[in-house]
Amino acid sequence: MENLITLWQSSGVAQMASGQFIMLLVGLGLLFLAIRKNFEPLLLVPIGFGGILANIPGADLALSAAETALAQGNTAVLAQMAQLLGLDSGAGLDALKKALGSAPVAVQVQAAEFARDAGFNNGMLYNFYSVAIASGVAPLVIFMGVGAMTDFGPLLANPRTLFLGAAAQFGIFATVLGAVGLSVAGVMDFSIADAAAIGIIGGADGPTAIYVSSLLAPDLLGAIAVAAYSYMALVPMIQPPIMRALTTEQERKIEMVQLRHVSKREKITFPLLLLILVALFLPAAAPLLGMFCFGNLMRECGVVSRLSDTAQNALINITTIFLGLSVGSKLAADKFLDPKTLGILALGIVAFAIGTATGVLMAKLINVFSKHKINPLIGSAGVSAVPMAARVSNKVGLESNPHNFLLMHAMGPNVAGVIGSAVAAGVMISMVRSLTGA
Amino acid sequence: MENLITLWQSSGVAQMASGQFIMLLVGLGLLFLAIRKNFEPLLLVPIGFGGILANIPGADLALSAAETALAQGNTAVLAQMAQLLGLDSGAGLDALKKALGSAPVAVQVQAAEFARDAGFNNGMLYNFYSVAIASGVAPLVIFMGVGAMTDFGPLLANPRTLFLGAAAQFGIFATVLGAVGLSVAGVMDFSIADAAAIGIIGGADGPTAIYVSSLLAPDLLGAIAVAAYSYMALVPMIQPPIMRALTTEQERKIEMVQLRHVSKREKITFPLLLLILVALFLPAAAPLLGMFCFGNLMRECGVVSRLSDTAQNALINITTIFLGLSVGSKLAADKFLDPKTLGILALGIVAFAIGTATGVLMAKLINVFSKHKINPLIGSAGVSAVPMAARVSNKVGLESNPHNFLLMHAMGPNVAGVIGSAVAAGVMISMVRSLTGA
Amino acid sequence: MENLITLWQSSGVAQMASGQFIMLLVGLGLLFLAIRKNFEPLLLVPIGFGGILANIPGADLALSAAETALAQGNTAVLAQMAQLLGLDSGAGLDALKKALGSAPVAVQVQAAEFARDAGFNNGMLYNFYSVAIASGVAPLVIFMGVGAMTDFGPLLANPRTLFLGAAAQFGIFATVLGAVGLSVAGVMDFSIADAAAIGIIGGADGPTAIYVSSLLAPDLLGAIAVAAYSYMALVPMIQPPIMRALTTEQERKIEMVQLRHVSKREKITFPLLLLILVALFLPAAAPLLGMFCFGNLMRECGVVSRLSDTAQNALINITTIFLGLSVGSKLAADKFLDPKTLGILALGIVAFAIGTATGVLMAKLINVFSKHKINPLIGSAGVSAVPMAARVSNKVGLESNPHNFLLMHAMGPNVAGVIGSAVAAGVMISMVRSLTGA
Amino acid sequence: MQETLLQQGLDITLFGMGIVFTFLLLLVIGTSIMSRIITRHFPEVEPASHSPSHKVGNDSARLHAVIKAAIEQHRQRR
Amino acid sequence: MQETLLQQGLDITLFGMGIVFTFLLLLVIGTSIMSRIITRHFPEVEPASHSPSHKVGNDSARLHAVIKAAIEQHRQRR
Amino acid sequence: MQETLLQQGLDITLFGMGIVFTFLLLLVIGTSIMSRIITRHFPEVEPASHSPSHKVGNDSARLHAVIKAAIEQHRQRR
């Protein structure tokens, strides 16, 4: 009988907090968006599923061994944990969790050893997160794969479009200011690191957003990743009104000069040129842009096609599965159901909107100074969100001029946006570290 | 000259204990069964080969750095190890090994650091085992791949067959009782955790067996995995006599109603339904069934076919290679050549037989209450052993009625058996932990 | 303004030491050789690229967290590090680095924990190196893949060619003597472990060279790997003059007996026979030859073609990417720009030349004793460098006799050379360890 | 007091089988309800799902048919 | 004294946008120079690069054409 | 006393080459015996092994032949 009671108490229904129930619904909602509405399914299916797994009460899949010991341990275990963490034995659970999170690494190692001796293990998703994201490897490997899938031809044929990719990153920094403003106004409580991580949503680039937030604000990673991928899927809805509002019918009809042929040698040299510029001027962006250039060089050099194929297929797919589940581990109720998440979702869409606007405006500015006019509709593609944003440019362009195919022209700013947000990521990581004295 | 003597002493022939020689033959025997007799070759080829590697004398491929230091260290190393482990410096090798195995994690870490300073490294197979099995990841990834390969259509068309998958799990629990009985009778010395791990052989599901025994009885993992895969390969020999003995010719001739068409939406919803039930009622089964449902959702949702393909191919193949070699590391002579192994092999076949019988009997019981009769031959498929057991049902059915194709009907209980044994695994892990006070 | 100065100081240009600039050019040079000259591109593209990444000033991608703390830390951090390492707080940077490198593992762990508390992380390439090479796994997995790609048919049809593969390994040992000689003469400063690692270049087998040097001389790994792969690419230039000098026109015209058909069963048995001989007589070679035989058994046994395919494709490609980048991490200027590198490059080409010569001479020696004459040109293929060396034998043979196709005959010694150098690797690892008292 | 080993084994067996059956019973009920709801309220619009693999199968089948026809033509010609 | 949060945000924005633009400006310049050098001094010998994927595409296209032809023949025959 | 570096190098060379030769000699002997036993006592039943890859090769070859034939027909028709 006692056994039955224990079992019932260990069952999910009895333990489920309302937060976990809400997150279960959120996870199902993400799966619905991914499967029915085709919202970036490659990421949102694993993220949504991981989010559900992370919120199974009593399974503790997203907790480390030490956190599990706090969640499930008896009085003796808690007392010993308190002693390890330098608290008195009557300390509450929340105090213990907080102390564990902010303890020096050596103490965390001791706590983990103690928890393992007491029979607790790391949760499955916690292990995935440690290996895939905390180490930084998964976003970097995905970036390598993206590099191996990227054709810089349209960019090389028209290098001016790099400026569009630069301008659209203003969405990032405006959002940083917005987040800081909310904090100063007392509405939210974002640190400067939080603000920088939130801003990167405006980069419209999933792996970059995950990489930056894993370094600067791991607790916000779940909300940031969900916002980034959701808004990327919403690009066809977010961008067109802004694009139409900022351009005249005449501008939208501009036909652009046919792109010149770009030689194989230019395509091989470009990633090396980019790498060297990064090496000389922006070492903080070296991991992201280094792996990106490596992937692209493997693609273009033509002598390692086996490696390039693997980077574009088996390797990126395997990494995506574990990256998604790992992001899902950050959808645990106690981290995700926080007023900050609402702030992140609100700021994220602002970031997309501003990036779209500044991209379009920059195209109009360039037109003031140059002979070969740019159709400002391709400016919005500078936010990246490859290749969705470029398709949106094409579609809106066709509405005004059914014979005006902007797709290839928009691919230039589109991939420029990837570079731009990686550069912005490097700058922000480097500046936040020097500001916070790390 | 001295060098030559040292070299000869380091050679295998001089060091080989009789146990290692026997295990070498066991490894070759497993390879023979796998290659010539087609006994689950995908697993038994790596397991058999890993078993041979683990028993190469002097190579110590299956030992940790600290264990290697004990095996190869000079007097000074052993004395320091003894001091670390709190024994006096004259302690024998066996006492040192035992103390190392049962030392607190912190002491084990210190021993490993000391061994590395003394120039010893972890063996190759030890590293594989740590990463693939001790972390739990390999069986879970294989389970995800199995989920991505599973079609729940036949089960959804006839959900009653889930009861067959439930009944066949009685083989698991009967074996637990059997193992406990052998201990109580003084024939063997199994703890309750050992008994639970042995019972899971009756689940006829390789990754589940490996997952459970890695948690509850790592020392028995080699024997349990070998038993599980060998008996799965022997299903065509073990099951038919039992099936014939428990059914009448009339029953074996029963033709079943054509399965209805199952819609895509049902197939997408099923893994989510299963996941939610697990979340609500059986958190202990969340890792196994969660990954299984995730694999199946990727398969059915239709929007992440790249991920589903990778989960079914590159990822599961890579994982299988390392899982197999890692299991092989547990075929080291000192662990495998133990009376317990004989007990495990004997209990394992009993488990299969009982599971087969209870599956068939449950089908007959269902027929008492229902209009649409079930051919009891499909009950034996409830042990899982996908798809072998379903094929056996089909084959035995054809003997009695050459026009009666039971294969698709048997796939229902077959995949139900996978769910059933994962549920049983969750229950046992959770109960053993609460019983042993972990 | 202060910010701008900080940023400029953190930029690469301001920090770049001349060594790093030179290594940037070396990296670009390797990429040029790989892409334009087709020098083993599968390895040299990742190695060259990794070499560039490792030398980006300020990015510290090849440093551990503790090393990064030394490189970037302020006075307080350095003082604490000095205390941890048992130096006085005024110790110079070089003294700190050296103390960290030679500290006991426990102290290194403490230093890493302190560095992480101070906000420093392991560099990306450092992580890759730890997981892929320091653990030994990447070279072993590649060796498994090579095994799965190797057809032992020509060797089994003519087992005498194993002697050619043995003789060509004299290049390895002659180079060991050469390195020792340079040290004794005071030209270089190689330890016996260094000499052994350099010698293995003569094995003309990339993964073996990387595996051995990761164990015996990690600091020289970059130079050794670059030398090994570069000279393998140069085999068509290095070998022919030596082959012509040591053979008469008459000998080069020898036509060899048609190879007999080798049965499937022989091919399945061979890797097992090799494994058993390794187990009995050469446990030190067990990791390398064990994985090689495992790959070959998967290939030949015919029942695990999914695993064999994966070992030959996705798995070996993924491993190659990370192996290459990890090797690149050892091209950091402070390690690579050392007089030792010049010594290694000089000794490496000598190793190839001597191995070629002894292979050819052994073929001539065998001809003295046997009826079926061997064309001595296939002796040079004994250095391995599969399949380049065999093609060279064929090409030089065609010059003397346009109807004499030696390719298949040369494949025998070619794969024998792989076995031979793995055996030599095992012997050297084992002997160096016993000589240096580890 | 610690239960005896036998008692523990019986406990695991009883509760284990009980939970396996209960859980799968819930799953049968859930599945039946789910199937009924989907079949009634969310029927598929398309008559049959043309999954990509099916399509490949069809293409491949068509290809085979075409090639077979080509072979036959070729033979008749001779 | 620690800067205020607002000041820090402004710093990041100003320097961030500045560096993004400066870096991409350098990249535009570098790319233009690179393209000019390659186009003038290292032009490609082959008129158009036949990448493997192109080749596959062509093969496949040819195969389709052939099969289409075969189908037409087959139909006309009946 | 520690051997000199030169002595160590000579040791490695002598014993190393010795063991490489001895081991490969054993392998030659083992391989020869193994081949003889298999050839005499366990000959293959099938005349030649039809590995899957071979089969694919044949299929593909046949496909090419068929298509070639189809192309020729097509050309002759015009």
Ligand code: NA
């Ligand atoms: Na962007």
Ligand code: NA
């Ligand atoms: Na089962």
Ligand code: NA
């Ligand atoms: Na070699």
